[in-house]
Amino acid sequence: MLLIPCPWCGPRPDSEFLCTGEARAPLCDAPWPGAGSPSVDATDAVTETSADAGTEAAAETVTGATTEAATWADRLWHRDNPRGLVRERWWHAHGCRLWLTVERDTTTHVIHSARGEPA
């Protein structure tokens, strides 16, 4: 059982919370696909990309989709899933019902910090 140090309620068992996963960039300010250039449907086209730039900055991705679609897909689907420290969002569902950002080590489960702040 993890004890989550809720800033308002003190250390509480993790069963009182809902963990919604790692803190991510909000979806709402990602450009909507099709707002600029036409969004291409997923095809089998394999396009060369620069691995250094990453999927976000590449003009074309392995699917042939546009940058906006790639950004949306990245925000919606991709995760860091780190082996080590992760910044997670926890909601104190059965307590104060406020949101926390928790820094936890995924190899030891040690919680380094828990702050009541936006993601």
Next chain:
Amino acid sequence: MRHHVFQLIRQAWRGHRDWPRAWRRAEPAPRYDAVIVGGGGHGLACAWHLARDHGLRRIAVLEKGWIGGGNTGRNTTVIRSNYLREPSIRFQDESLRLWSTLSQDLNFNLMVSPRGQLEVIQTWGKLRDARRRLHLMRLLGADYELLDADEVYRRAPMLRRDAAMRLPVLAGAWQGRAGTVRHDAVVWAYARAASALGVDIIEGCEVTGIDLRAGAVGGVRTSRGPIACDALALAASGHTSHLAAMAGLRLPIETLNLQAFVSEPLKPMLDTVLTFPALLAYLSQSDKGELVIGGGADPQTSYAQRGNHAVLEDVAAAVVHMIPLLARVKLLRQWAGAIDVSLDTSPIVSDTPVRGLFVSAGWGSGGFKSIPVGGRSLAHWVAHGRADRWSEPFRLARFEGGRPWFETASASNRF
């Protein structure tokens, strides 16, 4: 050396002193045609197929620990194909077909036991889900049938049956071709067969970096030195994100703990895999008499390979509630694996934006049963640069294209 009964007799006559090593303990070479990261079932199966079916000559499997020390050695050994989504049903059904002859194909006794799976349906939602799967399975030619409650109790007489049950048994679902396989044997069988075809199996070798050249794979840096390669396949389950990040990639997977427990040995009392979908618990009985018990995944991401107590309590409570005679049976061992659950709970067998880099991941709690087809499909990617028909739906591109395959019939999710 081929395994056969005369070999067994000859070796017994000699006091079992002359059994050779099952696979070569290889030293890493500076360069390979294909490097596979992860010495579990999928990685070793991929290596065997690359050598046997595609004629690749220089293949290495790199394993940071010992082969089969990851999820292939930690699962509850169940094989089945009663999934929800059509590509998964086709994939797993083909896997069942391969499992049925794999001991002969690999010349190694895998103890494939088609003892069937009996799902005990206790809620209307799960019954609707079972009916939907029944129709799709029947359309695809897979075996699946619904049973009434009386038939469930006839096949599993030890189940609780009383008027005060909170979730009475409504029905059952049965797949006869499902069953169990000895998980460790699968690792050793593929390793032995692959090694005999020249595959280098290198243990104690952790990948610490991936070298890229103009957007393509150049090689890997490891704890045992640099290794160049043309093709790199990641088959490292829960550690896939960690490895993919070395190539600048983020993937739609999260690593969770999936626990399993084993009881003290009991006289034979269970001749099938018994599943309680509504309670997220399932069990079977091994040939040693131990009950092998599993449940749903732990809720938070973790690489610790040990589960939390809440899930252990929930699974134990579910099992004891449904099978009251187990209330005083002791649990001998508990462990967990680091499973990579994809965000649509369907597998990812795919190329990536990095040329020459292929990934087999997102298997979640279904990795073991998928080994025969998963390894073959990954090998097809490495050898031909495109998917075979079994893995075509599971490309990474489906996420970006907005076509995920959301799955319900998996222990990884808590739908």
